[in-house]
Amino acid sequence: MAVETREEAVTIKHHSVDYSVVGTRPIRHDGVDKVTGAARYGADVSQPGQIYGAVTRSPHAHARIRSIDTSKAEALPGVHAVITSADLADPGEKVTGGGEATAVPLKHKSGNVMARGKALYHGHAVAAVAAIDAHTAGEAAALIDVDYEVLPPVMDVLEAMKPGATLLHDDLHTDIAGEASAEPSNVAAKFLFEEGDVEAGFAEAAVVVEREFTFATVHQGYIENHNALALWHGDGELTVWCSSQGHFTIRAEVADILDVPISKVKVIPTEIGGGFGGKTTCYLEPLAAALARKAGRPVKMTMARADILKATGPTPGGYVRVKMGVDSDGKLTAGEAYMAFEAGGYPGSVVAAGCMCVFAPYNLTNVKIEGDDVVVNRPKTHAYRAPGATQAEFASETVVDEICEQLGIDVLDFRTLNSAEEGTWRAGGPAYGRIGHKECVEAARGSEHWNSTLEKPAGTYRGRGVASGFWFNIGFTSSAIARLNPDGTVTLLEGSPDIGGTRSSIAMQFAETLGIGFDDVIPMVVDTDSVGYTDVTGGSRVTFATGYAAHEAANDMRKQMIEGMADVWDVAADSITYENATFTANGESATFKEAAHLLNEDTQQIIGKATVTPEKEGNAFAVHIADVEVDVETGKVTVLRYTAIQDAGVAIYPPYVEGQMQGGAVQGIGWAFNEEYFYDDDGRLRNATLLDYRMPTTLDVPMIETIIVEVPHPGSPFGVRGVGEVPIVPPPAALAIAIYDAVGIRYRDLPMSPHRVYAELAARQNGAEA
């Protein structure tokens, strides 16, 4: 084990490999463009002759659309086209999604893009217009007359499940292991994960703790607004520019929603200003395309922030109940959980992932976990960084803390004793390969933060909390194409939108594979016509899977270059060796750059390529330590100190690994303390601005200390585990535990905003006085 300490960051390595490019801190390839304003994000792209689109949205949470009168809008000077769902293809019973993992019924995907028959949430798109400028388009959108039959809104998951609840969809039947329920229901699906014998496990337990938790709907809060620009060519081909987490997914969805052949649709990715899971699906792209087709002009659309909050996928609020048992030695004997997650207006919350994560940090052989996916009159929820895990583990980690308290056992000792490790079966499977939860716990135990005493001056209420987190990290499909340039550099084409430095983390793996320099690789994110299929930038998969593809493309390039040099030198290919970026055979030798030149002279084109679908999940673990101070007069909680510890496998590009850990932690802090959708009784969202939907600012958080733990992932050539998501998981639990340590009250409802914190403090005070 080697420990490296920088001023603000620590790395603990459980391996002895030393790379020359991987693990270094060069300036990212796209850096200069991003600090000078030159980088082109979605809304920065324009086309000659473009006009602007705007959307008419439902003011009601739940309403039948009786009719839509577009005549006034059409008559407004400057308006070029008006569309409704009738201008999109009839979805029938098709499925869409661009990949098996994201497949959903097309009627739901298309219906979410533009309401069909019913508006299912406040802000649901019902019509759209294109006009000469954005202001005229907005005016025209307001002139569209929609006749609504207003229906009672169903806003709460538990209410929505009750018999007799108003139904959102008459044709939605509960899916239970592939079987549909007889009666329609707001419960879209039920999930069950069961291992061992829970009853026997609880019978063995000396301590059993069972608690209920709730959490509010929260938004990913990316700073860049959704956008789309669509242009039809004379031959019926469509080009779409947009920022998304996966342009291949957008291509498939646009093709399906408009019913045009997928080969006719090209999606050109722009820079993307944050996504966190929320830009893995389309909203404006099909509308811009349908408007452009009708208007015969390119159409550009951007979504206003209020509409982003109202109508793009937040992550589910809901309910979790967790019950855990331990024997007198502190060994976990059984775990049971039930969770109900808001899906939003259409099925498909992340509840199954929540179920699989809830006990994942622990070796628990007797488990029963049930999850319900419930439609409600809120926007269709989407992934948000480790989707489902934060909600589920907020509950289980808080229960773990309570168990430790009851047993009088140290929280880190408890984790060491019960930690999942290689071979432990996770609920829903599979058994883990080499993982690093225990190593993260060790790192926490050895950290300066853990070993420093939290000062508690008289009159202050301060506390410390610790929580673990787990997220799978997925593989899926990625492609890379590497073109050798005559000057010995390599242009590396990839299909993974770069949200936070992945061009460079992928290029670094390519460079390492061939022994060339960081600056010798020129990574580019290219359109759907220019590289092989690549799944979304999500699931912490890009540095892992696209990096894997780059490694394979590099191997392919080396093989082709050896064959090429065999021609140049007129020797047998198997007599050529490649070491230290130099080809050698029978006394001949050429560096990589010289070889590139020779091959070019010889008119040989070297194009390495690869598509990979790595099987093994990365399995990321994190442990966070939080110190807080509670202002008992106001209920406001201040984070005094925060440390994020995480197994990164091998950190390819450490400053950006730290950045993911810090950014995830701060999003988790926002989730814990501030962020919340406020709906009124009519189901209207009342805080759809960034003033009222308050995300953490510089003033709300301290520096976030990081400790990178490196336990290499056996499923990656360089040991990459993926790092983006798990850091959002521990914060709400760690902070709730820290608050308990400070004031002795357990908070089990998110967010722990000042009014909630204060209400409990006041109730206790009043109780004591009464």
Add this chain to the structure above:
Amino acid sequence: MATEILSGKVHVNTTINGESTDFLAEPRESLLEVLRETLGLTGAKEGCNDGNCGACNVIMDGRLVNSCCVLAVEASGADVTTIEGIAGPSGLHPLQEKFLEHAALQCGVCTPGFLVSAKAMLDENPNPTEDEVRWWLAGNLCRCTGYDKIVRAVLDAAASMRGEG
């Protein structure tokens, strides 16, 4: 400064990044809209359009403003600096260099706003404390970085501009 109404649009003369610039704008158009859609200066971003994210920040007559909350016609006769005007002819501004060195950006969409805000701060206060940096930048939202590396980059840039880096 002469402003003339032409077919509902107003003629505006202003200085942007040191260059005299003319444009026509409807009275209802914001400075942000005109910068981005009329003048093609897309470095300033729209994140909220109501003064709550700072992604659109520019410096106008020495003052940091949300360009989404300034009407384009108000820029008449003003001196405006956008992100495109931060780097000098000889290279990047120290803030830009330090943002790169410290990896103070992930997606980068907030970065122009932060750089402009930080420049406005350093113009006034070349030796800020961490608290002052956090106070000054509290009007800029970043959802990716958790701010740690941004604050470090700004402090380091300030130090290097004072000749201490």
